[in-house]
Amino acid sequence: MITAQLQSAAAIEGAPDPELVRIRDLVYEVAGIFHPDNKLRLLLDRCGRRMKELKANTLHEYIECLTVKPIGQKELIALLNEITIGETCFFRNQPQLDALGQIVVPKIIEAKAMLPVRRLRIWSAGCSTGEEPYTLSMLLMEEADTCLKDWIVEIVATDLNEHSLAHAKMAVYGSRSTRNLPPLYRQKYFVPIGDQLQVQPAARSATNFSRANLSDHDSTAFTKGWDIIFCCNVLIYFDLASKRRVIQSFYRDLLPHGYLFLGHSESLYGVSDDFRLVHFPGTTAYVKGEHAQVGRQ
C-alpha cells in the first residue's frame, strides 16, 4: 500500500500529490525549510521511511501523525532528522561558499578597510561535527596571501552536543563527509589516517570549538561583533518563540554590515522582520537591514 501510494505520487507529472504538498507546506511553516516541486520525491522518500517506522499506510495517515498532539511535534523532529540526514559534509553548499569568497568577504574588507585592526570574525553556530567551520577555515586560508593579507581571521564554532564537538576537535572524517572535497583541498589540508582523512593542524588551530546553547543567551554572551554567522539546518528544530529569540540575538551580535547564512532552502519568513533577504548567484543570505537598525537606535 505504501509502495503503491509512493509510486503513484511520484509518477504524476506536473501535479504533485496534494497530501505531499500539505506535508511540504507544514514543514515549511513550522521549520522554515522548503522542498520545491522537483524535490518532492526526496520528501516523499523521507516520509516513506518514517511511515514504515510508524506503520502508517498512507500519506493521509502520516499527516495525522504529524499534526495530532502530543506526538505531532516529536514526529516532525523525526522527519526533520530524516530530511537533514547526511547533510553534514565538507563544501556542502558551493554557491554559498562562492558568495562568501567572491562577494561577501570583499564587501566586508571594504567596509572595514579604514579600521586600525583588520579582523574578520565568523561564527559557525550549530557546527555539529565540524565540517562547516573547517571548510570556512580552509577557504579563507586560501585567501591569506591575497585579499586577506594582514587580516586576522577568527572562526569560532559552537554546538550543544559534546559528542559532536569531540568529533570536531579530533577532525577525522570518513568518505561520506569528504565526498564533495575538491582535490586541491584534500591534498593541501588533510592527512590520511587509514581509510579516513584528518584535517591538518594549521586548519585545526585556526578553528576554535566550544559548547553553547543557542537558545540560552547567557551561554552565547561571549559572542559579539561578528561579521558573518553561519547557522545551517539548526533553527529548523526550534519552535517559533525560541527561533525568534535566537534570531534577535544573532541580529544584536552581528556588526552593522553583518551577514547571516542559513542552510539550503531555509527561510526566516515569519520569524524576523529585521533581517533583509539578499540574493547571490544560486543562493541567498540575510543582512542586517539598515532601516531596522535605525529603528532600533
Next chain:
Amino acid sequence: MTTAAARKESLLNRLDGMRQIPTIPAVLSPLLRYLEQPVEQVDVHKVADLIAQDKSLAAQCLQMANSPLFGRWQKVESVRGAIIGLGIHRVSDIAMSCSVLNMLPGKNGGIDPSVFWEHSLGCALVCRRFARKINFTDPGKAYLAGLLHDLGIIVNLWALPQEFRGAYEVAREEGIPLHEAEQKVLGFAHCDSGRLLAESWELSPELVEVVAHHHAPQQSLNHTALVSLVELSDLLCRMTGLNYGYVEKRQVNLLEEPGFAALAQQCPSLKDFDWARLTFELDSYMDEVLQHFKVWQWVSS
C-alpha cells in the same frame, strides 16, 4: 529631429541587419491580439484555427502536447483536441514559446542561443507564479510579458552577432548584467533594439513597454506595474540557474530595486511577500524549462 528620434535613427542604421530577423511568426501576432480579449469570449475553435495556419508550428504543438512533459495519458490528434485536453492557455503558451524558439538563430561562435530562450521561458513561469501570489490583475499577461521581455537579444543575435558576442563575453568575464555590458560594448542595450522590433511587430503598448523598460521600470509611462513585475522576476531568474548561462557576481536586494516600490503600490501584499519561498520554487522551474527545451529539440529534429 529630437534627440530620441535621432537616437532611434542611429540605432536603426546600426541594426541594418535587422532585416535578416525572421518576421513575426505568422501565428504569434493574431494569437496575441485574439487572447487580449476577456477569457469568457475566447473561442476554442478560433484559437485552434489560428495555430493550425502554421502547419509546422501546429505539428510542434501537437507533439509537445503529447509529450510526458504535459502529463497526457490520452493521445491527442488535433490542435483542437489539445486545447480541449490541456486548455486554451496551455496550448497558446506552447505555441508562443515554440514561436520564440523558432526565431532563434543557430549556435554562433561560442554562444548557444538556447540559454536566452531558457531564461525567457523561466522568466515567463516565474512572472505568472509571482503574479498569482501577489494577486496581480492578469497572470496570463505576466507570463507573456516574461516570455517576450528579451526580444532585443534576438535582434542583437541576428543583426550584430559578432559585436553582441563581444558584449556577452564582457558580461561573462566581469560577472556583470548583460545590459550593462551591451551598453559598454555596443552603446545600446537589448531593451533599445527590442523596442524597435516590438514596435515594428505592433505588439500591444504594454508589451512594448516591458521590452523597452524591464531594466528601468521607473521609465515606464503607463504600465509600470507589469514592467516592474517582469523586472523583479527577470532579476530573480538571473540570480538562479535560469540566468543567461553565466553568473552575475553580485548581491541583489529586491526590496531596493526600482520595480519593488512601483509594484507594491498596485499590489499591497508585496510588502509582506515571502521572497525566499518564491526563490526556492524557482528550482523546479529549471527542470521544467530544460524538459520543455528537450521536447522541442526532439520535435524539431
